[in-house]
Amino acid sequence: MTLSKRASWFLIVVGVWTWAIWPNFLKNIWKDDRSWDDGPTGFFTVHLVLTATSLAIGSVVGWLGIRGARAGRTAVPGAASSDHMVSSGR
Incomplete structure (x- = not known):
């Protein structure tokens, strides 16, 4: 699959x-009175899982974008993709 430069x-x-939004969100949840009651509450735990999941997804999405941008920069029009190289017969 090839991504456009814009995508x-x-x-x-x-x-x-x-990465700009979610750590700040978790910091605000951490300070919320509903987050702690002799340990973390369900409110905090749910938001911690939500933040961790969002950061993981955001990391993967950003990594895919970087790979797409790099592939687009090095691609030569009309050349075969390195993903579809033909074996040398060895």
Whole structure:
């Protein structure tokens, strides 16, 4: 699959946005009175899992965007993709 330059940069921006927003969100949840009652509450645990999942997804999306941008930069029009190289017969 080949990503366009626009799609690659969109994925990179989504990855950066995720890392800009979610850690701050967790910091605010950490300070919330509903987060602690002799240990973490269900409220905190749910938001911690949500944050961790979102950061993981954002990381993967950003990584895919970076790979797409790099592949687009090094691709030569009309050349065979390295993913579809033919064996040398060895």
